[in-house]
Amino acid sequence: MSLHPTQSAPAPWKKTFQDHLDKSGGASAEFILATVTPKGEPRARTCIFRGFWATLPDNEHNKLPKNPAVFESDCPTFTTDARMDKTYHVFATGKGQGDLAQSRSGTGGGGPVEAVFWFKQTNTQWRVRGKCWVVAADDIEGGTPEAQNSGTMTVKAEVQRYMRTKTDGGSEADGNKSTWSWRREMENYFENLSPMMRGSFKNPPPGQPLAEGRDDEAGEALGQKAGHLSDEPLARKNFRVAIITPEQVEAVDLTDPAKATRQIWTLDQEHGGPGGPGPSESVGEWNRVETWP
Ligand SMILES: Cc1cc2nc3c(=O)[nH]c(=O)nc-3n(C[C@H](O)[C@H](O)[C@H](O)COP(=O)(O)O)c2cc1C
Numbered sequence: 001m002s003l004h005p006t007q008s009a010p011a012p013w014k015k016t017f018q019d020h021l022d023k024s025g026g027a028s029a030e031f032i033l034a035t036v037t038p039k040g041e042p043r044a045r046t047c048i049f050r051g052f053w054a055t056l057p058d059n060e061h062n063k064l065p066k067n068p069a070v071f072e073s074d075c076p077t078f079t080t081d082a083r084m085d086k087t088y089h090v091f092a093t094g095k096g097q098g099d100l101a102q103s104r105s106g107t108g109g110g111g112p113v114e115a116v117f118w119f120k121q122t123n124t125q126w127r128v129r130g131k132c133w134v135v136a137a138d139d140i141e142g143g144t145p146e147a148q149n150s151g152t153m154t155v156k157a158e159v160q161r162y163m164r165t166k167t168d169g170g171s172e173a174d175g176n177k178s179t180w181s182w183r184r185e186m187e188n189y190f191e192n193l194s195p196m197m198r199g200s201f202k203n204p205p206p207g208q209p210l211a212e213g214r215d216d217e218a219g220e221a222l223g224q225k226a227g228h229l230s231d232e233p234l235a236r237k238n239f240r241v242a243i244i245t246p247e248q249v250e251a252v253d254l255t256d257p258a259k260a261t262r263q264i265w266t267l268d269q270e271h272g273g274p275g276g277p278g279p280s281e282s283v284g285e286w287n288r289v290e291t292w293p
Contacts, residue, residue, distance in 0.1 A: 007164060011074040012283040013249045013265045017126055021049070024119040027057040032116040033078070035089035035132070043085065047078045049117075050189065053243045054163050054180075062191040064228070067184050068176035071163045076115060076128060076244045079189060082136065083205050083238055090132040090242075096151065106139040108151030110158065115244055123255040130246040133159055137186040137229055137236050155243075156182070161272075162245050189241045190229035198226035201235035247273045252293050260293040 021029055027050055034044045051057045054071035080087060082104045091098030094110030102108060113132040118125050133155045140152060165177065190198055202224050204214035214220040219234050226232045229239065252262040267273025271285040281288045 007074070007162060007271070007285055009164070009284050010072070011246070011249070011265065012286050012288060013251065013263075014074050016251065017249070020119045020122045020124055020126070021117070023121040024117075027051040029117065029119075031076075031078075033086065034114045034116070035086050036093050036112060037085075037089055038092040043089065045086065047080070047115075050077050050079055050192070050241075053077050053159065054185070056185065056188055056192065059192045062188060064188055064191050065184065066188060067180050070166055070176045070180060072166055073159075073162045073164065074246055075159065075162050076246070077189075078242050079193065080134070080240050080242050081201060081203075081206055081238050082134070082240050083207070085207065087134055087240060087242075090134060094131070096154065098151070102151070103134075106136045106151060107134065107155050109134040109242075110154065113244060122253070124251055124253045127250050128244060128246050129248040130244050131158070133243045133245065135182065135186060135241045135243065137183055137190075137239065140182040140186065142183055158245060159243055186239075186241055187229045190235070190239055195225035195227070196223075198229075198232070198235060199224035201238045202226060202232070254293070262291045262293045264289050264291060 021027075029049045030046055031049055032044050033047045034042055037043060053073045053075040054067075055069070055073070056066075087109070088100055088103040090109035090111035090113065091103035092100075093112060094108070096108060096110065098108050110131050110133060113130065115128040116125065117128075135155060140156075202219055203222055204220045226235045229236055246267070248264065248266045250262055250264040252260065254260050265283070265286045265288050266275060268282070268285055268287050269275040273285075275287070
Protein backbone atom coordinates (compact mmCIF):
# COMPACT_ATOMS: atom_id res chain seq x y z
CA MET A 1 0.00 0.00 0.00
CA SER A 2 1.37 3.41 -0.89
CA LEU A 3 0.30 5.42 2.11
CA HIS A 4 1.43 8.98 2.48
CA PRO A 5 1.81 10.57 5.91
CA THR A 6 -1.03 12.64 7.28
CA GLN A 7 -1.12 15.97 5.50
CA SER A 8 -0.15 18.73 7.88
CA ALA A 9 -1.73 21.74 6.16
CA PRO A 10 -4.67 22.39 3.86
CA ALA A 11 -3.88 21.65 0.20
CA PRO A 12 -2.76 24.84 -1.58
CA TRP A 13 -5.80 24.70 -3.90
CA LYS A 14 -8.39 24.17 -1.16
CA LYS A 15 -9.19 27.80 -0.26
CA THR A 16 -9.77 28.95 -3.85
CA PHE A 17 -11.78 25.83 -4.63
CA GLN A 18 -13.92 26.44 -1.52
CA ASP A 19 -14.43 30.12 -2.49
CA HIS A 20 -15.58 29.11 -5.97
CA LEU A 21 -17.86 26.42 -4.50
CA ASP A 22 -19.42 28.90 -2.08
CA LYS A 23 -20.21 31.23 -4.98
CA SER A 24 -21.78 28.39 -6.98
CA GLY A 25 -24.16 26.52 -4.70
CA GLY A 26 -21.85 25.45 -1.88
CA ALA A 27 -22.57 22.01 -0.48
CA SER A 28 -25.07 20.81 -3.10
CA ALA A 29 -23.09 22.00 -6.12
CA GLU A 30 -23.36 19.62 -9.04
CA PHE A 31 -20.31 17.97 -10.55
CA ILE A 32 -19.57 15.28 -13.10
CA LEU A 33 -18.00 12.10 -11.78
CA ALA A 34 -16.03 9.88 -14.14
CA THR A 35 -15.19 6.27 -13.26
CA VAL A 36 -13.58 3.45 -15.25
CA THR A 37 -15.38 0.15 -15.91
CA PRO A 38 -13.51 -3.14 -15.35
CA LYS A 39 -13.11 -3.25 -19.17
CA GLY A 40 -11.37 0.14 -19.10
CA GLU A 41 -14.26 2.11 -20.56
CA PRO A 42 -15.16 5.59 -19.27
CA ARG A 43 -18.47 6.34 -17.53
CA ALA A 44 -19.56 9.83 -16.41
CA ARG A 45 -22.61 11.08 -14.55
CA THR A 46 -23.88 14.04 -12.51
CA CYS A 47 -23.51 13.92 -8.72
CA ILE A 48 -23.99 16.37 -5.85
CA PHE A 49 -21.13 17.60 -3.69
CA ARG A 50 -21.91 17.08 0.02
CA GLY A 51 -18.97 18.84 1.62
CA PHE A 52 -15.42 17.83 2.51
CA TRP A 53 -14.98 14.71 4.61
CA ALA A 54 -15.05 15.40 8.40
CA THR A 55 -16.58 18.88 8.01
CA LEU A 56 -20.16 18.00 7.10
CA PRO A 57 -22.16 21.21 6.43
CA ASP A 58 -24.75 22.30 9.01
CA ASN A 59 -28.36 21.52 8.22
CA GLU A 60 -31.13 23.07 10.31
CA HIS A 61 -33.33 19.97 9.89
CA ASN A 62 -30.64 17.65 11.22
CA LYS A 63 -30.97 17.40 15.03
CA LEU A 64 -28.79 14.29 15.53
CA PRO A 65 -25.78 14.41 17.87
CA LYS A 66 -22.72 15.55 15.89
CA ASN A 67 -19.13 14.44 15.91
CA PRO A 68 -16.73 16.86 17.65
CA ALA A 69 -15.40 19.34 15.07
CA VAL A 70 -11.78 18.26 15.46
CA PHE A 71 -10.83 17.14 11.94
CA GLU A 72 -10.78 18.63 8.46
CA SER A 73 -9.72 17.28 5.07
CA ASP A 74 -9.33 18.15 1.39
CA CYS A 75 -11.57 15.22 0.34
CA PRO A 76 -14.77 15.98 -1.60
CA THR A 77 -17.66 13.65 -0.71
CA PHE A 78 -20.97 12.61 -2.25
CA THR A 79 -23.63 10.09 -1.32
CA THR A 80 -24.48 7.11 -3.47
CA ASP A 81 -26.17 3.72 -3.61
CA ALA A 82 -24.24 0.44 -3.28
CA ARG A 83 -26.23 -1.00 -6.19
CA MET A 84 -25.19 1.65 -8.73
CA ASP A 85 -22.51 0.99 -11.34
CA LYS A 86 -20.17 3.68 -10.04
CA THR A 87 -19.84 1.80 -6.74
CA TYR A 88 -18.91 -1.39 -8.56
CA HIS A 89 -16.46 0.50 -10.80
CA VAL A 90 -14.46 1.92 -7.89
CA PHE A 91 -14.35 -1.50 -6.23
CA ALA A 92 -13.37 -3.38 -9.39
CA THR A 93 -10.67 -0.89 -10.43
CA GLY A 94 -9.16 -0.47 -6.95
CA LYS A 95 -6.08 -2.41 -5.79
CA GLY A 96 -8.32 -4.97 -4.06
CA GLN A 97 -10.20 -5.64 -7.34
CA GLY A 98 -13.48 -6.14 -5.51
CA ASP A 99 -16.20 -8.14 -7.23
CA LEU A 100 -19.86 -7.16 -7.65
CA ALA A 101 -20.96 -8.93 -4.45
CA GLN A 102 -18.28 -7.15 -2.39
CA SER A 103 -19.18 -3.78 -3.89
CA ARG A 104 -22.78 -4.28 -2.74
CA SER A 105 -21.98 -5.64 0.69
CA GLY A 106 -19.89 -2.96 2.41
CA THR A 107 -16.98 -0.56 2.71
CA GLY A 108 -14.14 -0.57 0.16
CA GLY A 109 -13.20 0.68 -3.31
CA GLY A 110 -10.14 2.76 -4.11
CA GLY A 111 -10.50 2.90 -7.90
CA PRO A 112 -9.52 6.01 -9.88
CA VAL A 113 -12.03 8.81 -10.45
CA GLU A 114 -12.12 12.33 -11.83
CA ALA A 115 -14.65 14.87 -10.51
CA VAL A 116 -15.26 17.87 -12.78
CA PHE A 117 -16.82 21.09 -11.46
CA TRP A 118 -17.77 23.92 -13.83
CA PHE A 119 -18.29 27.07 -11.79
CA LYS A 120 -20.04 29.56 -14.09
CA GLN A 121 -19.94 32.36 -11.50
CA THR A 122 -16.15 32.32 -11.42
CA ASN A 123 -15.59 31.07 -15.00
CA THR A 124 -13.46 28.27 -13.66
CA GLN A 125 -13.33 24.57 -14.35
CA TRP A 126 -11.90 22.36 -11.60
CA ARG A 127 -10.88 18.73 -12.12
CA VAL A 128 -10.15 16.64 -9.04
CA ARG A 129 -8.39 13.32 -9.72
CA GLY A 130 -7.78 10.69 -7.10
CA LYS A 131 -9.10 7.52 -5.56
CA CYS A 132 -12.69 6.97 -4.48
CA TRP A 133 -13.55 5.14 -1.23
CA VAL A 134 -17.05 3.94 -0.46
CA VAL A 135 -18.21 3.78 3.16
CA ALA A 136 -21.12 1.70 4.49
CA ALA A 137 -22.65 2.38 7.93
CA ASP A 138 -22.83 -1.21 9.14
CA ASP A 139 -19.23 -2.38 8.75
CA ILE A 140 -17.23 0.83 9.22
CA GLU A 141 -16.98 0.49 12.99
CA GLY A 142 -18.38 -1.17 16.07
CA GLY A 143 -19.33 -4.39 14.30
CA THR A 144 -17.97 -7.86 14.83
CA PRO A 145 -14.31 -8.48 13.87
CA GLU A 146 -15.61 -10.34 10.79
CA ALA A 147 -17.55 -7.27 9.73
CA GLN A 148 -14.37 -5.18 9.99
CA ASN A 149 -13.16 -6.67 6.72
CA SER A 150 -10.00 -5.74 4.90
CA GLY A 151 -11.96 -3.15 2.88
CA THR A 152 -12.83 -1.33 6.09
CA MET A 153 -9.24 -1.35 7.33
CA THR A 154 -7.90 -0.06 4.01
CA VAL A 155 -10.47 2.70 3.66
CA LYS A 156 -9.91 3.93 7.22
CA ALA A 157 -6.14 3.92 6.80
CA GLU A 158 -6.23 5.68 3.41
CA VAL A 159 -8.78 8.32 4.38
CA GLN A 160 -7.31 9.00 7.84
CA ARG A 161 -4.14 10.16 6.14
CA TYR A 162 -6.13 13.05 4.70
CA MET A 163 -7.80 13.90 8.04
CA ARG A 164 -5.91 16.75 9.73
CA THR A 165 -6.47 17.81 13.31
CA LYS A 166 -7.86 21.34 13.39
CA THR A 167 -5.20 23.63 14.79
CA ASP A 168 -7.51 25.70 17.01
CA GLY A 169 -8.73 22.75 19.10
CA GLY A 170 -6.13 22.65 21.90
CA SER A 171 -5.88 19.78 24.35
CA GLU A 172 -9.66 19.40 24.55
CA ALA A 173 -9.64 18.55 20.85
CA ASP A 174 -7.12 15.77 21.49
CA GLY A 175 -9.56 14.18 23.93
CA ASN A 176 -12.42 14.61 21.47
CA LYS A 177 -10.50 12.92 18.67
CA SER A 178 -10.96 9.54 20.30
CA THR A 179 -14.75 10.03 20.40
CA TRP A 180 -15.01 10.89 16.68
CA SER A 181 -17.15 8.17 15.09
CA TRP A 182 -17.32 7.09 11.45
CA ARG A 183 -20.74 5.63 11.99
CA ARG A 184 -22.07 8.85 13.55
CA GLU A 185 -20.70 10.74 10.55
CA MET A 186 -22.59 8.35 8.22
CA GLU A 187 -25.82 8.87 10.18
CA ASN A 188 -25.41 12.62 9.85
CA TYR A 189 -24.76 12.43 6.10
CA PHE A 190 -28.06 10.54 5.75
CA GLU A 191 -29.90 12.92 8.07
CA ASN A 192 -28.69 15.91 6.01
CA LEU A 193 -30.65 14.58 3.00
CA SER A 194 -34.36 15.32 2.53
CA PRO A 195 -36.79 12.55 3.64
CA MET A 196 -37.58 11.81 -0.06
CA MET A 197 -33.91 11.59 -0.98
CA ARG A 198 -33.33 9.28 2.01
CA GLY A 199 -36.25 7.16 0.78
CA SER A 200 -34.56 6.66 -2.61
CA PHE A 201 -32.20 4.19 -0.92
CA LYS A 202 -35.27 1.94 -0.63
CA ASN A 203 -35.90 2.11 -4.39
CA PRO A 204 -35.95 -1.14 -6.39
CA PRO A 205 -32.42 -1.94 -7.71
CA PRO A 206 -31.12 0.95 -9.89
CA GLY A 207 -30.51 -0.18 -13.46
CA GLN A 208 -32.41 -3.45 -13.12
CA PRO A 209 -35.13 -4.03 -15.78
CA LEU A 210 -38.68 -3.33 -14.56
CA ALA A 211 -39.62 -6.78 -15.87
CA GLU A 212 -37.55 -8.35 -13.10
CA GLY A 213 -39.87 -6.77 -10.56
CA ARG A 214 -38.89 -5.65 -7.10
CA ASP A 215 -38.61 -7.06 -3.59
CA ASP A 216 -41.92 -6.03 -2.02
CA GLU A 217 -41.22 -7.99 1.12
CA ALA A 218 -37.98 -6.08 1.75
CA GLY A 219 -39.94 -2.84 1.26
CA GLU A 220 -38.53 -1.80 -2.12
CA ALA A 221 -40.66 0.85 -3.85
CA LEU A 222 -40.27 4.22 -5.57
CA GLY A 223 -41.30 7.52 -3.97
CA GLN A 224 -40.90 6.54 -0.31
CA LYS A 225 -39.65 8.71 2.53
CA ALA A 226 -37.17 7.55 5.16
CA GLY A 227 -36.30 8.59 8.72
CA HIS A 228 -33.04 8.15 10.66
CA LEU A 229 -30.42 5.83 9.17
CA SER A 230 -30.39 3.76 12.40
CA ASP A 231 -34.13 2.98 11.94
CA GLU A 232 -33.94 2.11 8.25
CA PRO A 233 -32.35 -1.32 7.64
CA LEU A 234 -33.13 -1.41 3.90
CA ALA A 235 -31.85 2.10 3.21
CA ARG A 236 -28.81 1.40 5.41
CA LYS A 237 -27.96 -1.65 3.34
CA ASN A 238 -27.77 0.51 0.21
CA PHE A 239 -26.67 3.93 1.46
CA ARG A 240 -23.03 4.88 0.93
CA VAL A 241 -20.86 7.93 1.47
CA ALA A 242 -18.15 8.18 -1.17
CA ILE A 243 -14.90 9.99 -0.33
CA ILE A 244 -12.46 11.18 -2.98
CA THR A 245 -8.83 11.32 -1.80
CA PRO A 246 -7.32 13.82 -4.26
CA GLU A 247 -3.91 13.31 -5.89
CA GLN A 248 -4.03 15.83 -8.74
CA VAL A 249 -6.19 18.93 -9.04
CA GLU A 250 -6.34 21.44 -11.86
CA ALA A 251 -8.12 24.74 -12.29
CA VAL A 252 -8.52 26.71 -15.48
CA ASP A 253 -9.79 30.28 -15.15
CA LEU A 254 -11.36 31.49 -18.40
CA THR A 255 -12.32 34.97 -17.19
CA ASP A 256 -9.83 36.78 -19.43
CA PRO A 257 -8.94 34.95 -22.67
CA ALA A 258 -5.76 37.01 -22.96
CA LYS A 259 -4.51 35.88 -19.55
CA ALA A 260 -6.08 32.48 -18.96
CA THR A 261 -3.75 29.91 -17.44
CA ARG A 262 -4.23 26.44 -16.09
CA GLN A 263 -2.84 25.50 -12.70
CA ILE A 264 -2.06 21.88 -11.89
CA TRP A 265 -1.31 20.73 -8.34
CA THR A 266 0.01 17.22 -7.85
CA LEU A 267 0.55 15.41 -4.58
CA ASP A 268 4.27 14.62 -4.55
CA GLN A 269 5.59 11.06 -4.68
CA GLU A 270 6.94 11.23 -1.16
CA HIS A 271 3.35 11.67 0.03
CA GLY A 272 1.87 8.88 -2.07
CA GLY A 273 0.95 10.97 -5.11
CA PRO A 274 1.91 10.51 -8.74
CA GLY A 275 4.56 13.27 -8.70
CA GLY A 276 3.71 15.54 -11.56
CA PRO A 277 4.61 17.69 -14.46
CA GLY A 278 7.65 19.89 -13.95
CA PRO A 279 9.07 22.43 -13.75
CA SER A 280 7.09 23.05 -10.63
CA GLU A 281 6.94 24.95 -7.41
CA SER A 282 6.62 22.92 -4.22
CA VAL A 283 3.83 23.98 -1.85
CA GLY A 284 3.75 21.68 1.16
CA GLU A 285 3.03 18.15 -0.03
CA TRP A 286 1.87 19.46 -3.41
CA ASN A 287 3.74 20.49 -6.56
CA ARG A 288 2.23 23.29 -8.60
CA VAL A 289 2.79 24.03 -12.26
CA GLU A 290 1.17 26.73 -14.37
CA THR A 291 0.45 25.79 -17.98
CA TRP A 292 -1.15 27.32 -21.04
CA PRO A 293 -4.87 26.72 -20.78
C1 LIG B 1 -28.75 16.73 -10.61
C2 LIG B 1 -28.39 15.29 -10.36
C3 LIG B 1 -27.72 14.96 -9.20
C4 LIG B 1 -27.35 13.64 -8.93
N1 LIG B 1 -26.65 13.35 -7.79
C5 LIG B 1 -26.24 12.08 -7.57
C6 LIG B 1 -25.39 11.79 -6.44
O1 LIG B 1 -25.03 12.67 -5.63
N2 LIG B 1 -25.00 10.50 -6.26
C7 LIG B 1 -25.37 9.52 -7.12
O2 LIG B 1 -24.98 8.37 -6.91
N3 LIG B 1 -26.14 9.76 -8.21
C8 LIG B 1 -26.57 11.02 -8.45
N4 LIG B 1 -27.34 11.30 -9.55
C9 LIG B 1 -27.73 10.20 -10.44
C10 LIG B 1 -26.57 9.84 -11.36
O3 LIG B 1 -26.33 10.87 -12.28
C11 LIG B 1 -26.81 8.51 -12.10
O4 LIG B 1 -27.93 8.62 -12.92
C12 LIG B 1 -27.01 7.35 -11.15
O5 LIG B 1 -26.22 7.51 -9.99
C13 LIG B 1 -26.62 6.02 -11.78
O6 LIG B 1 -25.29 6.10 -12.23
P1 LIG B 1 -24.31 4.84 -12.33
O7 LIG B 1 -25.17 3.66 -12.68
O8 LIG B 1 -23.34 5.18 -13.39
O9 LIG B 1 -23.66 4.64 -11.00
C14 LIG B 1 -27.71 12.61 -9.84
C15 LIG B 1 -28.37 12.95 -11.03
C16 LIG B 1 -28.72 14.26 -11.27
C17 LIG B 1 -29.43 14.58 -12.57
